[in-house]
Every structure is written in C-alpha cells, then in structure tokens.
Amino acid sequence: MIIRHVTVIDGTGADPIADAEVVVADGRFSAVRPAASAERADGDGPVIDGRGGYLVPGLWEGHTHLSGYLLQRPESERASFFTRLMADFVAAGVTSVTDLGGPIGLREELRGYLAGVSGPVPELLFSGPVFTGIEGWPVLDMKERASFAYQTDNADQAYRQALELADRVDFVKCVYDGEPGTPGKLPFEALKAIVAAAHEKGKNVVAHIHHRSELEEAVRAGVDGIEHAFLPDDAGSRAEALDVAALLSETNTYYCPTLAAWEQLGRSGDEAYLRELIDDGFLTEADVPQIISRPIWGRPFPHHPADECRVRLRYALDTLGYLHDAGVRIAAGSDIALALPSPPKALLRELRLLAEAGLPRASVLAAGTRHVAGKIGREATAGTITPTAVADAVLLDADPLADVAHLTDLAHHVGTLRQGRWDGELPGA
Structure with a gap:
C-alpha cells in the first residue's frame, strides 16, 4: 500500500513532511519519502490519495x-x-x-x-x-x-x-x-x-x-x-x-x-x-x-x-x-x-x-x-511513522498541529490504518 501526497506528522517530534509518500509492506512502514521523487513499482498494492490530508501515528x-x-x-x-x-x-x-x-x-x-x-x-x-x-x-x-x-x-x-x-x-x-x-x-x-x-x-x-x-x-x-x-x-x-x-x-x-x-x-x-x-x-x-x-x-x-x-x-x-x-x-x-x-x-x-x-x-x-x-517498552517498534515501525496510522482531513479538535473530533477522521490494513473504503484507490 502507498499513501501519496499526504502531509506526514511522524510522531517523533520532527517537522511535518509535506507532499510525502508513505509505503507500507508486510504490516510495517517501509519508506517515507517525497511524493514527487517516488515511482510506483508493480506489486506495491493500492494507492491512497492523501492530498490535503495529514497522516499521524x-x-x-x-x-x-x-x-x-x-x-x-x-x-x-x-x-x-x-x-x-x-x-x-x-x-x-x-x-x-x-x-x-x-x-x-x-x-x-x-x-x-x-x-x-x-x-x-x-x-x-x-x-x-x-x-x-x-x-x-x-x-x-x-x-x-x-x-x-x-x-x-x-x-x-x-x-x-x-x-x-x-x-x-x-x-x-x-x-x-x-x-x-x-x-x-x-x-x-x-x-x-x-x-x-x-x-x-x-x-x-x-x-x-x-x-x-x-x-x-x-x-x-x-x-x-x-x-x-x-x-x-x-x-x-x-x-x-x-x-x-x-x-x-x-x-x-x-x-x-x-x-x-x-x-x-x-x-x-x-x-x-x-x-x-x-x-x-x-x-x-x-x-x-x-x-x-x-x-x-x-x-x-x-x-x-x-x-x-x-x-x-x-x-x-x-x-x-x-x-x-x-x-x-x-x-x-x-x-x-x-x-x-x-x-x-x-x-x-x-x-x-x-x-x-x-x-x-x-x-x-x-x-x-x-x-x-x-x-510499556514498545517505543522501538510502534507509535511513530518511521521505517520498520508497525504500520498504524490515522488519516485526518485537517492539521492536528493547528487545532487539537482536528485530532479529537471524529468528523476529521478519514480512516485508520492498522498493521497495514485500511479500515473502510480506500480514498482515491
């Protein structure tokens, strides 16, 4: 699975990554890279259009x-x-x-x-x-x-x-x-x-x-x-x-x-x-x-x-x-x-x-x-959007760093990724 053209707030405390592409393989994040420089390879699975969205852990x-x-x-x-x-x-x-x-x-x-x-x-x-x-x-x-x-x-x-x-x-x-x-x-x-x-x-x-x-x-x-x-x-x-x-x-x-x-x-x-x-x-x-x-x-x-x-x-x-x-x-x-x-x-x-x-x-x-x-001792494998971490994430339609309501109001939740599996319809797939 690829989530493309999304702003990534990776949870590490780093600055947001605009227009990014997030690649998921075998239930884990395998890459977070600029969407403009990415090329999709055959077999990468569905592509989610995250344009205008924010991906958080x-x-x-x-x-x-x-x-x-x-x-x-x-x-x-x-x-x-x-x-x-x-x-x-x-x-x-x-x-x-x-x-x-x-x-x-x-x-x-x-x-x-x-x-x-x-x-x-x-x-x-x-x-x-x-x-x-x-x-x-x-x-x-x-x-x-x-x-x-x-x-x-x-x-x-x-x-x-x-x-x-x-x-x-x-x-x-x-x-x-x-x-x-x-x-x-x-x-x-x-x-x-x-x-x-x-x-x-x-x-x-x-x-x-x-x-x-x-x-x-x-x-x-x-x-x-x-x-x-x-x-x-x-x-x-x-x-x-x-x-x-x-x-x-x-x-x-x-x-x-x-x-x-x-x-x-x-x-x-x-x-x-x-x-x-x-x-x-x-x-x-x-x-x-x-x-x-x-x-x-x-x-x-x-x-x-x-x-x-x-x-x-x-x-x-x-x-x-x-x-x-x-x-x-x-x-x-x-x-x-x-x-x-x-x-x-x-x-x-x-x-x-x-x-x-x-x-x-x-x-x-x-x-x-x-x-x-x-x-609970899981910081090495979970809780961030970084390569090798478990592919758990939430796609939001507005910036949670601008207003916490964008994180806590379910009206702003587009969908949830759990171990690389998407909950609900795939937007832009």
Missing part, C-alpha cells in the same frame, strides 16, 4: 480496564459488545489498547471474542493481575475482583510471583496506594522486588499512586511509569509539581495523569457537566439518557471521593505545563468512560484535556502515541 489508549466494561454486561452479550467496542476504537483512530488490570485469562478470553472478526482490530496489551497489599485497592472495596490482583506483604513472594507473571503479560502493574504500614499497602521492599523481577524479564512496570509521597517512593523503586495525577499535600502550592517534574525528568519516568477519569468522577451527577460535554462535541443529546441511567452515575465511587478527584484534576490542569517544560514524557490514558458514550470517546476527551492543560499540540499527539508505547 495510530492512537494508543494508555490506561483502560476492559474487564470492567465486560462485567457490566450479561455473559451472553459480552462477545458482541467487545467486537463492537474494538471496531469503535479503530474508527476513532485507536490502534493499540493497554489494559491495566484483570484476571490472567483475560487476554485469551478477549482474543477468542475477536477470532472471527474480519476487519482491523487494535493491538491489545495486558498487565494481567495487579500487585497490591493484603485486601488493598482494588480488592479493598471490590472483593469480587480478587482474581484481578496478587495480594502480598512479602518481598520474596512478590519477586517470585512477578518473575512468573512477567512471562505471561506485556507489562506489570503495581498499586502503591494506601496508609503506610497497614496490610493494605504494598510494602516498599515488595515494590522494589517486583520491579527487579519484571526488569530481569525485560518487562516494564507501572505504578498506580495516590499521594505525592507514593509517587516519589515508586520512582525510587525504579518503576517505568506513574499512573494517575497525584493528590498534592497543598493544592495552593506549585512547589510540589516542580519537585515532581524534576524527579520524573531526571529518572526518565513516564507520567499518565488520567485527567478524564478525575473529571468524570469529580463531576458525576452534574448535569451541567453533561451539557459541557455536548458543547465540546463528546456527547450528543441522544447519549444523555443512557449516561444518567448508569448505576454509578451520581453515586460515590469507592476510594475516590468526588471532592478529592476535583482537586487532583484542577492541580494537574494547572501544573502539567511544568512537567512538560521539564521534559517529562506524558502519556494519555482515560481509565473510565463513566460520563462518556464509549471508551474511545474517553481517550479523545483525555487528549483534549491535555491540550487544555497547556501541552503544545505536538506534545498532545506524542502523549497519545509514542509515549504510551514507550511506557
């Missing part, structure tokens, strides 16, 4: 919980729901989805649902069960999800479990959240042991944190990525953000703030919020009855009080610019779709919020592509 959902969406539905409906969800992700330009916690058999179950699907589907990457303390979060308030976690208070046991788990998953997740010294908090020595075991197996580790002190300890333990914007000790001070920015930059630790989650949890039950989402193009009037009928809408969410979520969101929106300016690699992940019609829309909302936090548009694109790939 396929988007990555950096933090979601697929099992959570499945468990909300009767077992008889799960296969059809999941195949529709995967089609919705591809239609939204999302070509890779990372699941941050579920039973060890989830990968095989979900791949089974997709076995008969003929169209492109996203790459699915899994952490498997998370590591937490004894009855720590999320088991603390959701005991029916005990299979989603290894509960441990012993570093030697954690090391052995992590060694075994690392062979079966794409990356490892730890929940480092709870009152220090209590059984529900994963001990620091156990966290270090898990990181050591996973790294020994060549797998990255991400850590769910709550407070700034937990972020700092997780970084000291050697984790590769931090999940969730931290709760500051003093929301009126920017000093904490500056300290965190320096730490994450110095250690090359990725940061996934999940702004969309804090927004939704902090404003659950607020109908004015739904109106704002409609005005921003993330909801329609027709979506509202379905949103407000959800059992969790307007009810307290376990472990995350609404007022605290609003503080985390506001502080992150006000200070993410400091992290960006310090060189911190910020990754996009939505976590939940409580007030949004679908998980893909939640990711697009996350990208819009990152722009509202002051990230330059090129950095928003990096957050939704190569930085997620890097967080």
Whole structure:
C-alpha cells in the first residue's frame, strides 16, 4: 500500500513532511519519502490519495480496564459488545489498547471474542493481575475482583510471583496506594522486588499512586511509569509539581495523569457537566439518557471521593505545563468512560484535556502515541511513522498541529490504518 501526497506528522517530534509518500509492506512502514521523487513499482498494492490530508501515528489508549466494561454486561452479550467496542476504537483512530488490570485469562478470553472478526482490530496489551497489599485497592472495596490482583506483604513472594507473571503479560502493574504500614499497602521492599523481577524479564512496570509521597517512593523503586495525577499535600502550592517534574525528568519516568477519569468522577451527577460535554462535541443529546441511567452515575465511587478527584484534576490542569517544560514524557490514558458514550470517546476527551492543560499540540499527539508505547517498552517498534515501525496510522482531513479538535473530533477522521490494513473504503484507490 502507498499513501501519496499526504502531509506526514511522524510522531517523533520532527517537522511535518509535506507532499510525502508513505509505503507500507508486510504490516510495517517501509519508506517515507517525497511524493514527487517516488515511482510506483508493480506489486506495491493500492494507492491512497492523501492530498490535503495529514497522516499521524495510530492512537494508543494508555490506561483502560476492559474487564470492567465486560462485567457490566450479561455473559451472553459480552462477545458482541467487545467486537463492537474494538471496531469503535479503530474508527476513532485507536490502534493499540493497554489494559491495566484483570484476571490472567483475560487476554485469551478477549482474543477468542475477536477470532472471527474480519476487519482491523487494535493491538491489545495486558498487565494481567495487579500487585497490591493484603485486601488493598482494588480488592479493598471490590472483593469480587480478587482474581484481578496478587495480594502480598512479602518481598520474596512478590519477586517470585512477578518473575512468573512477567512471562505471561506485556507489562506489570503495581498499586502503591494506601496508609503506610497497614496490610493494605504494598510494602516498599515488595515494590522494589517486583520491579527487579519484571526488569530481569525485560518487562516494564507501572505504578498506580495516590499521594505525592507514593509517587516519589515508586520512582525510587525504579518503576517505568506513574499512573494517575497525584493528590498534592497543598493544592495552593506549585512547589510540589516542580519537585515532581524534576524527579520524573531526571529518572526518565513516564507520567499518565488520567485527567478524564478525575473529571468524570469529580463531576458525576452534574448535569451541567453533561451539557459541557455536548458543547465540546463528546456527547450528543441522544447519549444523555443512557449516561444518567448508569448505576454509578451520581453515586460515590469507592476510594475516590468526588471532592478529592476535583482537586487532583484542577492541580494537574494547572501544573502539567511544568512537567512538560521539564521534559517529562506524558502519556494519555482515560481509565473510565463513566460520563462518556464509549471508551474511545474517553481517550479523545483525555487528549483534549491535555491540550487544555497547556501541552503544545505536538506534545498532545506524542502523549497519545509514542509515549504510551514507550511506557510499556514498545517505543522501538510502534507509535511513530518511521521505517520498520508497525504500520498504524490515522488519516485526518485537517492539521492536528493547528487545532487539537482536528485530532479529537471524529468528523476529521478519514480512516485508520492498522498493521497495514485500511479500515473502510480506500480514498482515491
């Protein structure tokens, strides 16, 4: 396949390449070159006329919980729901989805649902069960999800479990959240042991944190990525953000703030919020009855009080610019779709919020592509439009570096390329 006369924004941070030709072979990008100097060889496959369009790397959902969406539905409906969800992700330009916690058999179950699907589907990457303390979060308030976690208070046991788990998953997740010294908090020595075991197996580790002190300890333990914007000790001070920015930059630790989650949890039950989402193009009037009928809408969410979520969101929106300016690699992940019609829309909302936090548009694109790939150790093979990278891309009809809405509004999406396969009709073929 060749995509010709397109402006390429390759995701590396380089300047856009105008009037380019992108060649795809065997599911990977094989060349990115000036269209004027290119000659098509026989057997190159279909040619897409990308004139007037912008080709960007396929988007990555950096933090979601697929099992959570499945468990909300009767077992008889799960296969059809999941195949529709995967089609919705591809239609939204999302070509890779990372699941941050579920039973060890989830990968095989979900791949089974997709076995008969003929169209492109996203790459699915899994952490498997998370590591937490004894009855720590999320088991603390959701005991029916005990299979989603290894509960441990012993570093030697954690090391052995992590060694075994690392062979079966794409990356490892730890929940480092709870009152220090209590059984529900994963001990620091156990966290270090898990990181050591996973790294020994060549797998990255991400850590769910709550407070700034937990972020700092997780970084000291050697984790590769931090999940969730931290709760500051003093929301009126920017000093904490500056300290965190320096730490994450110095250690090359990725940061996934999940702004969309804090927004939704902090404003659950607020109908004015739904109106704002409609005005921003993330909801329609027709979506509202379905949103407000959800059992969790307007009810307290376990472990995350609404007022605290609003503080985390506001502080992150006000200070993410400091992290960006310090060189911190910020990754996009939505976590939940409580007030949004679908998980893909939640990711697009996350990208819009990152722009509202002051990230330059090129950095928003990096957050939704190569930085997620890097967080889980895939930066060498995915997240960019460069030779040998997996051929995942989105063709847009307007410049996402001029307006982030050109990336987040599906009206601007022409089509999605997933492993060299085009979703939908081939324009200009």
